[in-house]
Amino acid sequence: MKVIVGMDSFKGSLPSVDANHAVENGIKQVFPGAVVKSFAMADGGEGTAETLVDGMNGSLVKMTVTGPLGTPIESSYGLIKDERLAIIEVASACGLTLLSKAQLNPLMTTTYGVGELINHAYNNGARKFIIGLGGSSTNDGGVGMLQAMGYEFQDSDGNQVAFGGGSLSSIYSINQTVESRKFKDCEFRVACDVSNILYGQQGASYIFGPQKGADSDMLKVLDAGLKHYADFTSKEMGIEISSIEGGGAAGGLGAAFHGYLNGQLESGVELIMDVLGVESEMENADFVITGEGRIDAQTSMGKVPAGMAGLAGKYNVPIIAVGGSLTDDAYNLNHHGINAVFSIQNEPLSIEEAMDSKRTRTNIERTVEQVMRTLKINL
């Protein structure tokens, strides 16, 4: 018997590697001879760098970067030296969670620190990059990042435009320096958490600006700034960034990666499955076990269980999901390729108790063992 295990982390409770181990233990209690192929999964969002570093024998590089408000913050990225691969979650340099509610201001916040992470990884030998977009506090179209990578965005007086989405409308000329050209040989694979375009009613500002602290007047300024930036990018550089799907991810960072760095914008979970080589093990598998901390309506929209279900479906392999909590919507997954969904909880508990990592590990193992026992019944 061959089983594929592909668990996401149980956020705030258990990393994916540990969730995978718990599932493996549950399987082995009942089928000790089973061949278990384990892939600690992620979707490009929080935890992706740590997960890939664990799964690919890499290391986490810690460094100080320019934070979203221009002051120094501690950040990190994953580095797989042998593969010359760096994994960067943009939120670790410009994320929402780095700021208090009162500090949120997308007119001012910058992605400069993301560019500093890329530079550092480049100097550490990285030529391939996996970039996780999402959870940002910025709406600067990635201009801050590009400035840190050697691009010059100047206003009509020849000064560098200031940080933040509020300054995009002052872009008057764009230049590439020698420094910026070194990234031509790099490969950027970009995991997008959304498919929105750069500007307009469905663009970065109007859809994600409010969660970053923008009121309705700010939204107009931010959206106009992104449009101006796209128009100038087309005029000065001959690059089209206004209509690419995912261009509006992380306040327009998607557009910057696509237009300026030739980045490939992809669905996060599919990108990670590809990097880990999940598909090559799927064809002759007997079944798959996947799961995440909370299985809800968003799960079917490109989260790890949905991605694993898509791949399992391609090879007609049955798939079972286990979750820390299940909303009513979780059961709709039965109509989206997941054969059965189980909660790991077995008694009434507070959230804190339910998220205790030891309890989570034990409950995953027990639930999977019981599912395996059910599979073993020969009716």
Ligand SMILES: O=C(O)[C@H](O)CO
């Ligand atoms: O960072 C953001 O703007 C949202 O997560 C959408 O990408």
